[in-house]
Amino acid sequence: MYKAKAYSATSATSPLASSTIARRDPTENDVHIEILYCGICHSDLHQARNEWSGVMPTVYPFVPGHEIVGRVAKVGSAVTKFKPGDLGAVGCMVDSDRTCPECRAGLEQFCPNVTLTYNFPDKHLGGVTYGGYSDSIVVDQRFVLRVPSNLNLAGAAPLLCAGITTYSPMRHWGVTRGKKVGVVGLGGLGHMAVKIAHALAAHVVVFTTSPHKKEDARRLGADEVVISRNADEMQKHAGSFDFILDAVSADHDINAYINLLHRDGNLTLVGAPEKPHAVSAFGLIMGRRSLSGSMIGGIAETQEMLDFCGKHNLTADVEVIPMQKVNEAFERLLKSDVKYRFSIDMASLKSE
Ligand SMILES: NC(=O)c1ccc[n+]([C@@H]2O[C@H](COP(=O)([O-])OP(=O)(O)OC[C@H]3O[C@@H](n4cnc5c(N)ncnc54)[C@H](OP(=O)(O)O)[C@@H]3O)[C@@H](O)[C@H]2O)c1
Ligand SMILES: [Zn+2]
Ligand SMILES: [Zn+2]
Secondary structure: OEEEEEEEEOOOOOOOEEEEEEEOOOOOOEEEEEEEEEEEOHHHHHHHOOOOOOOOOOOOOEOOOOOEEEEEEEEOOOOOOOOOOOEEEEOOEEEOOOOOHHHHOOOHHHOOOOEEOOOOEOOOOOOEOOOOOEOEEEEEHHHOEOOOOOOOHHHHHHHHOHHHHHHHHHHHOOOOOOOEEEEEOOOHHHHHHHHHHHHOOOEEEEEEOOHHHHHHHHHHOOOEEEEOOOHHHHHOOOOOEEEEEEOOOOOOOOHHHHOOEEEEEEEEEOOOOOOOOOOOHHHHHOOOOEEEEOOOOOHHHHHHHHHHHHHHOOOOOEEEEEHHHHHHHHHHHHOOOOOOEEEEEHHHHHHO
């Protein structure tokens, strides 16, 4: 065991503050990564403030961060996938049982025994896992991803959650050339969804509540932009979408989007607001439309997404911040005041 530097919250209402946490020494299959960048996902904020208390209550102290890119410093004796000096990346999961039907299908995120990167029982040290707002992390090689060498590292970190969470449902629901695809909410997930859907050659329509994001949406790859609070603009797209991805972090009316789907169209929720949605049965009945959810993606698919982003040179648009600005960044995230992901430069932890 060794002590790592980290930023942690001690309660749902306390700010993140400098602390030290215990990490295990690498066992034979482990990779020890010195973290270079960690993205700030809205899930970090939901979890830090215990907004998901009904589903996954937060255990304090809590260390967020599941968009991790770093440099491999040490590897265990059985590690074949990485050597010291390589880049390594870690997303939302650090382990699973590897034997259940979900794991065998490459869908480790649905494994009943999955270990998420933070706030999940730590099989090695007891207590809970601690995320990437830290100078280092130790993870089994099977859950460490390769980062294409052409990608900017600060911008690549958010691919580990925002990238895979948007890539996976688009692949699952058959987003391909010419499909009409909606993206609701131009935040961290939403802006990656736009880039990926554009790279898949879909016709991309962004729904935003923020008129000032219109120009950016087009620059990021949107073919059309709709201000979602304008009922006339919404109505023009009624019954026309093959697929809509909803990446909104707060309470909003999803029926408005169900009505925009074509026959057999699908609305997938990836945004996870605190309160449940109200759904009108009629919107789904009329047109045999479907409503579903999606959670990150499996390890093999995460690697596929990283390689896809490498090929298309896709990274998140990031504002790089020092760790000391993390509480300010959380407040700005709540106001949708970031273009379009914060990425923490972990070199800033050295001064703590
Ligand atoms: N399913 C999964 O596996 C998974 C993975 C990661 C994250 N998530 C969840 O996905 C959600 C989005 O995460 P993120 O990191 O992308 O968050 P984010 O950067 O804060 O983006 C959320 C966006 O939602 C829109 N929005 C915010 N408040 C709104 C409101 N009151 N009404 C309508 N739209 C509103 C804003 O877009 P506009 O300004 O364009 O309207 C905002 O930029 C979070 O709930 C997060 O926990 C789920
Ligand atoms: Zn996330
Ligand atoms: Zn499993």
